[in-house]
Amino acid sequence: MTTLNNKIAIVTGASSGIGRVAAELFAREDAALVLSGRRQAALDEVIAHITAAGGRAVAVAGDVSDDAHARALVETAIDRFGGLDIAFNNAGTTGIAAPVPDLSVETWRETLDTNLTGAFFAARHQIPAMLARGGGSLIFTSTFVGHTVGFPGMGAYAASKAGLVGLTQVIAAEFGAKGIRANALLPGGTDTPMGRAVSNTPEMRAFVEGLHALKRLAEPREIAQAALFLASDASSFVTGTALLADGGVSITRT
Numbered sequence: 001m002t003t004l005n006n007k008i009a010i011v012t013g014a015s016s017g018i019g020r021v022a023a024e025l026f027a028r029e030d031a032a033l034v035l036s037g038r039r040q041a042a043l044d045e046v047i048a049h050i051t052a053a054g055g056r057a058v059a060v061a062g063d064v065s066d067d068a069h070a071r072a073l074v075e076t077a078i079d080r081f082g083g084l085d086i087a088f089n090n091a092g093t094t095g096i097a098a099p100v101p102d103l104s105v106e107t108w109r110e111t112l113d114t115n116l117t118g119a120f121f122a123a124r125h126q127i128p129a130m131l132a133r134g135g136g137s138l139i140f141t142s143t144f145v146g147h148t149v150g151f152p153g154m155g156a157y158a159a160s161k162a163g164l165v166g167l168t169q170v171i172a173a174e175f176g177a178k179g180i181r182a183n184a185l186l187p188g189g190t191d192t193p194m195g196r197a198v199s200n201t202p203e204m205r206a207f208v209e210g211l212h213a214l215k216r217l218a219e220p221r222e223i224a225q226a227a228l229f230l231a232s233d234a235s236s237f238v239t240g241t242a243l244l245a246d247g248g249v250s251i252t253r254t
């Protein structure tokens, strides 16, 4: 038996990095997938890779800060595959980094809209669809930034991602009795286009690696495996948590 055994999942941020690798992993574990990202061509590449390996996936391109896109993802899961069991709400942006007094209102709004309001839009369409199936698992990709570490320049990002932990707890409390689990996943620095943009010089890369007890960045696969755990019945008694997959950032002082 496979880990996801015919479950139906939405993965956002599936055109790159953690979301792409998670989509490919979920497909190998026999989930049927609806994938989201803004770049259609990048999503098409992921779909081609998944279908060539015998998996099932369709793409809906759009912006997660658009409520109509969130609704379209759920409608597609129902129309194409018959319902929704899992939502890996993973799309995110760091915005343009700057000390708080210098953060533009535009960056603040765009970062909050994408990372936090987008998660609210996702959840408000996903939860009713999961209730119709008797339960499900929501996963929100947060981060160590703003939870265990105050990372300079990341005010909007930290605020939006810390907000996800609060949203997760409330959803878990509201719908636990109806079979819905909600968890936040908090990766450490991860070797993706986003992670490489933050660690964009050898000095910065060494600094970020040094924050971790493991003294390296994560491979996207290592974060995708934590998402698979939260998506699957292996985590059937895990809800409302902020699961660190952070290579020990939270406990490192050297």
Ligand code: NAP
Binding pocket: 012, 013, 014, 015, 016, 017, 018, 019, 036, 037, 038, 039, 040, 042, 062, 063, 064, 065, 090, 091, 092, 093, 094, 114, 141, 142, 143, 144, 186, 187, 188, 189, 190, 191, 192, 193, 194, 195, 196
């Ligand atoms: P990535 O490779 O840059 O991927 C980001 C994904 O989010 C892309 O698929 C992108 O798709 C999508 N996205 C961004 N803004 C969007 C929007 N407005 N609407 C729809 N899709 C949007 O970065 P990643 O590292 O895999 O990041 C995945 C998640 O992990 C993010 O939530 C990030 O905050 C979190 N995280 C990353 C790290 C790290 O070090 N990399 C650490 C902790 C947490 P399009 O470009 O096609 O729109």
